[in-house]
Amino acid sequence: MIEPIFQTQGLSLGYGSRVAVTDVDLSIAPNQTTVLIGANGSGKSTLFKGLSRQLTARTGSIRFNGTELNSLRPKAYARQVALLPQAPVVPEGLTVLELVARGRHPHRRWWGAPSPGDDDAIARALSMTNLSGLAERPVDELSGGQRQRAWIALVLAQDTPTVLLDEPTAALDLAHQVELLDLLRGLRRPDGTRTTVVAVLHELNLAARVADRVIALKDGRVALAGTPSQVFTPEVLQDVFDLKADVIQDPTEGHPVILPRGRTESALVALPEDPLVGERS
Numbered sequence: 328m329i330e331p332i333f334q335t336q337g338l339s340l341g342y343g344s345r346v347a348v349t350d351v352d353l354s355i356a357p358n359q360t361t362v363l364i365g366a367n368g369s370g371k372s373t374l375f376k377g378l379s380r381q382l383t384a385r386t387g388s389i390r391f392n393g394t395e396l397n398s399l400r401p402k403a404y405a406r407q408v409a410l411l412p413q414a415p416v417v418p419e420g421l422t423v424l425e426l427v428a429r430g431r432h433p434h435r436r437w438w439g440a441p442s443p444g445d446d447d448a449i450a451r452a453l454s455m456t457n458l459s460g461l462a463e464r465p466v467d468e469l470s471g472g473q474r475q476r477a478w479i480a481l482v483l484a485q486d487t488p489t490v491l492l493d494e495p496t497a498a499l500d501l502a503h504q505v506e507l508l509d510l511l512r513g514l515r516r517p518d519g520t521r522t523t524v525v526a527v528l529h530e531l532n533l534a535a536r537v538a539d540r541v542i543a544l545k546d547g548r549v550a551l552a553g554t555p556s557q558v559f560t561p562e563v564l565q566d567v568f569d570l571k572a573d574v575i576q577d578p579t580e581g582h583p584v585i586l587p588r589g590r591t592e593s594a595l596v597a598l599p600e601d602p603l604v605g606e607r608s
């Protein structure tokens with residue numbers, strides 16, 4: 328049996344008195360692309376914070392490669408797993424090159440000296456994200472999409488067997504979204520095995536196109552985990568997103584394609600009234 332990269336059991340996570348993830352049992356397989364989906368506030372980023380050690384488990388456990396997550400040293404973990412957080416903030420004035428070079432910190436020696444592979448890894452990451460020509464530009468002077476690609480370059484420069492990406496396609500145009508997801512799916516380790524990719528995506532049709540496995544969260548719990556064809560059905564979309572949708576099969580590639588038709592009636596009842604309705608009439 329293949330050892331999961333991540334395995335959680337009875338996992339609960341939260342903030343202060345708020346519990347945001349409850350009783351989650353899940354396994355994430357190595358060398359695959361796993362996509363987390365779910366409505367806003369369903370707990371996706373919170374689960375990522377647990378997997379990346381920013382939040383500790385309230386109950387239950389998280390194992391990484393069979394080892395209790397908290398028993399791993401931070402630097403050793405950072406050589407195994409790179410994280411792209413949601414909406415990261417760039418320190419003022421930092422150039423693209425300086426930002427991407429931060430991805431190499433886990434590989435540096437304890438006194439901070441560069442490691443032999445740094446230059447190559449940085450150049451490769453800049454090239455893969457089409458940023459070589461912008462390396463000297465301050466990140467805060469880039470467009471939103473270019474900035475997002477700079478963060479992705481940082482993750483790639485870290486050169487880890489596993490990457491966690493919270494909404495990596497945010498701010499990217501459709502062509503760059505497709506290009507990035509294809510790039511991530513095609514990442515290979517030196518031994519030829521696929522990089523393990525775990526990503527939060529809101530674009531369900533892109534998720535259906537790239538995911539080997541989809542995990543759907545609802546109200547901080549796993550509603551369903553399975554292949555795109557198992558998860559992207561009208562019934563599951565209605566349950567997880569309160570969305571009426573038809574699902575057809577992509578005629579070329581065979582994956583599901585979601586055709587949204589509108590919110591379900593129960594969701595519409597729950598929506599707040601539009602405060603401008605009276606003023607417009």
Ligand SMILES: Nc1ncnc2c1ncn2[C@@H]1O[C@H](COP(=O)(O)OP(=O)(O)OP(=O)(O)O)[C@@H](O)[C@H]1O
Nearest residue numbers: 342345347365366367368369370371372373374413
């Ligand atoms: N720092 C925080 N302090 C308190 N509550 C938080 C914090 N971050 C998130 N929450 C709450 O935890 C719950 C889950 O939030 P989370 O960010 O994990 O959702 P999400 O599925 O990633 O949402 P989105 O799709 O909008 O990014 C929400 O109810 C949210 O309000």
